[in-house]
Amino acid sequence: MNTETKTSSMEVGSNCPYAGYRLMREQSAVTEVQPGVYAVTRYDDVKAVLSDPQTFSARIGDNKSFAFFGPSPVQDRIDEIMRDYPEEPVLMRTDPPLHTRVRALVNCALTPAEVRKIEPQIQTIVEELAAPWLQRGEVEFSGEFASLLPNAVTTSFLGSPPAMREHFRFWAHEVMSRFDGPQSPERQLEVAQHIVDMAHYFYDEIEARRRQPNGDLVSLLAHAEIDGDRLDNPSIVNVIQTFLIGGHETTTFTLGNSLHYLARDPDMAARLRNDPALIPTFVDEILRIESPTQSLQRSPTRDVEIGGVTVPAGALLLVYLASANRDENFFAEPDTFKFDRIGTNTSRHVAFGYGVHSCLGLRLARAEVQIALAYLLPRMHDIKLAGSDPISYINNFVLRGPIRLMLSYAPA
Numbered sequence: 363m364n365t366e367t368k369t370s371s372m373e374v375g376s377n378c379p380y381a382g383y384r385l386m387r388e389q390s391a392v393t394e395v396q397p398g399v400y401a402v403t404r405y406d407d408v409k410a411v412l413s414d415p416q417t418f419s420a421r422i423g424d425n426k427s428f429a430f431f432g433p434s435p436v437q438d439r440i441d442e443i444m445r446d447y448p449e450e451p452v453l454m455r456t457d458p459p460l461h462t463r464v465r466a467l468v469n470c471a472l473t474p475a476e477v478r479k480i481e482p483q484i485q486t487i488v489e490e491l492a493a494p495w496l497q498r499g500e501v502e503f504s505g506e507f508a509s510l511l512p513n514a515v516t517t518s519f520l521g522s523p524p525a526m527r528e529h530f531r532f533w534a535h536e537v538m539s540r541f542d543g544p545q546s547p548e549r550q551l552e553v554a555q556h557i558v559d560m561a562h563y564f565y566d567e568i569e570a571r572r573r574q575p576n577g578d579l580v581s582l583l584a585h586a587e588i589d590g591d592r593l594d595n596p597s598i599v600n601v602i603q604t605f606l607i608g609g610h611e612t613t614t615f616t617l618g619n620s621l622h623y624l625a626r627d628p629d630m631a632a633r634l635r636n637d638p639a640l641i642p643t644f645v646d647e648i649l650r651i652e653s654p655t656q657s658l659q660r661s662p663t664r665d666v667e668i669g670g671v672t673v674p675a676g677a678l679l680l681v682y683l684a685s686a687n688r689d690e691n692f693f694a695e696p697d698t699f700k701f702d703r704i705g706t707n708t709s710r711h712v713a714f715g716y717g718v719h720s721c722l723g724l725r726l727a728r729a730e731v732q733i734a735l736a737y738l739l740p741r742m743h744d745i746k747l748a749g750s751d752p753i754s755y756i757n758n759f760v761l762r763g764p765i766r767l768m769l770s771y772a773p774a
């Protein structure tokens with residue numbers, strides 16, 4: 363592998379948060395950003411927090427998603443609607459030992475071999491989604507490709523037909539809508555009904571696969587077994603729900619960030635075209651420098667000291683992966699894209715989290731982005747940002763990435 367250093371420094375995008383993270387890292391191990399809300403921003407502290415699930419619980423509040431902005435006045439009616447699917451978290455937002463058990467069962471389904479098996483499907487989907495615009499010479503990359511790929515791949519992995527893609531997108535949106543801001547009681551009841559519709563769809567799918575497994579993810583989850591222990595139907599739906607949500611925007615943003623950086627650095631694009639073996643390295647450095655999941659949430663189970671600062675039990679801890687990934691005490695020249703960190707420490711970025719909850723879909727995510735870039739780059743030459751306002755970012759304090767990216771290129 364060519365180890366010559368290729369660098370390009372880009373601090374771009376609206377509300378760029380990185381200078382703020384740097385300031386927090388310099389000033390203190392922990393910053394109280396609001397009363398009762400604490401930010402952890404240094405690489406070593408982020409890893410330490412995520413390594414200790416007993417002290418730093420992933421359960422936040424009472425875990426009732428409809429109560430995120432305060433108790434719901436219609437919680438009883440929501441519980442009634444959701445009695446078939448109470449939406450008890452079994453993976454994210456849980457702690458050992460429940461988490462350990464479920465994670466082991468899900469791991470049986472998401473092995474490297476299973477991901478390798480669906481790579482040809484990913485390739486086909488990439489080609490299908492690029493076909494409508496590839497010869498056009500310009501594209502709104504986020505809307506016309508990056509946001510469609512993860513949803514299409516998950517639909518295929520779950521063994522559902524392309525006609526279900528829209529439903530999955532809608533259900534994922536409904537699940538997440540509860541965190542956008544307070545909802546009216548009527549809207550909460552509507553959302554509860556949509557979530558139960560999703561559960562019923564998958565209950566039918568699970569039962570069908572129990573009778574006749576066909577190797578898709580639903581079959582694998584339905585038949586996953588360790589010493590006679592199996593996942594029940596609501597747990598399987600909860601895991602699938604996590605996949606539909608956890609794998610969507612994160613992968614979309616990684617694709618968008620990749621094309622954004624390549625549009626601004628034609629030499630780097632040429633290098634990847636000439637040597638596609640460098641693509642995995644490129645993707646990991648993109649994940650480090652532009653981490654889609656900026657922060658995770660944890661809550662201390664006891665008063666605990668982090669770098670000399672005491673954080674009280676029950677506080678909300680924002681664990682900033684994106685800041686850890688630019689910590690100058692760990693990464694040399696952290697604000698610079700460096701192609702050849704691999705083999706040094708790029709691979710130790712924490713964009714996929716760390717510890718017991720670290721991303722279960724990372725192989726799938728890497729495969730999606732790598733296959734897409736390997737297909738698109740030889741077919742898109744001279745990639746440039748197009749127009750006077752080519753990029754907009756999502757307005758969200760947890761996630762960061764482009765939701766609109768205008769590109770022009772010479773079709774090859």
Ligand code: HEM
Nearest residue numbers: 453454605608609612613616655714715719721722723727
């Ligand atoms: C570039 C894309 C992705 C990024 C940056 C990413 C990031 C993360 C992060 C930071 C976590 C840790 C959450 C925590 O500790 O609370 C996580 C967990 C998880 N991710 Fe991903 N993710 C990506 C893609 C995917 C995909 C494609 C899937 C599946 C289809 C997926 C499924 C999951 C699941 C199921 C968990 C929960 C694991 C657990 O709680 O044990 N992710 N991801």
